[in-house]
Amino acid sequence: xxxxxxxxxxxxxxxxxxxxxxxxxxxxxxxxxxxxxxxxxxxxxxxxxxxxxxxxxxxxxxxxxxxxxxxxxxxxxxxxxxxxxxxxxxxxxxxxxxxxxxxxxxxxxxxxxxxxxxxxxxxxxxxxxxxxxxxxxxxxx
Numbered sequence: 246x247x248x249x250x251x252x253x254x255x256x257x258x259x260x261x262x263x264x265x266x267x268x269x270x271x272x273x274x275x276x277x278x279x280x281x282x283x284x285x286x287x288x289x290x291x292x293x294x295x296x297x298x299x300x301x302x303x304x305x306x307x308x309x310x311x312x313x314x315x316x317x318x319x320x321x322x323x324x325x326x327x328x329x330x331x332x333x334x335x336x337x338x339x340x341x342x343x344x345x346x347x348x349x350x351x352x353x354x355x356x357x358x359x360x361x362x363x364x365x366x367x368x369x370x371x372x373x374x375x376x377x378x379x380x381x382x383x384x385x386x
Contacts, residue, residue, distance in 0.1 A: 261269075269281045278284040346354060 269284055272278055272284045273281045278287070349357070
């Protein structure tokens with residue numbers, strides 16, 4: 246048993262601006278649609294769905310906000326965990342340094358500080374991105 250896919254259709258006279266007529270003809274001539282009627286029908290059904298979606302935007306907006314909050318909370322948790330881990334590592338290094346500092350002279354501590362400042366100044370992570378990018382381009386040229 247075959248289904249009859251053609252629905253009963255009603256003929257309507259519509260007034261459309263010339264620009265709309267040109268669009269309809271262009272779509273039909275491009276081969277995207279079998280006829281101008283098919284294009285107009287699909288365009289109307291599509292636009293009707295758009296309008297229905299606009300009515301449901303209040304719900305959709307709330308859902309998007311909930312999803313974004315969940316994402317930011319998850320990211321915040323990961324960042325906190327990473328920062329805590331770095332804090333523990335830094336504290337361990339500070340304690341190790343403090344134990345060794347007791348055995349160092351004042352001149353050795355001063356020299357070590359100068360080396361640390363020089364390292365930070367030469368470290369690309371310690372400069373703004375644009376400065377590092379310019380420096381890298383200069384080194385390539």
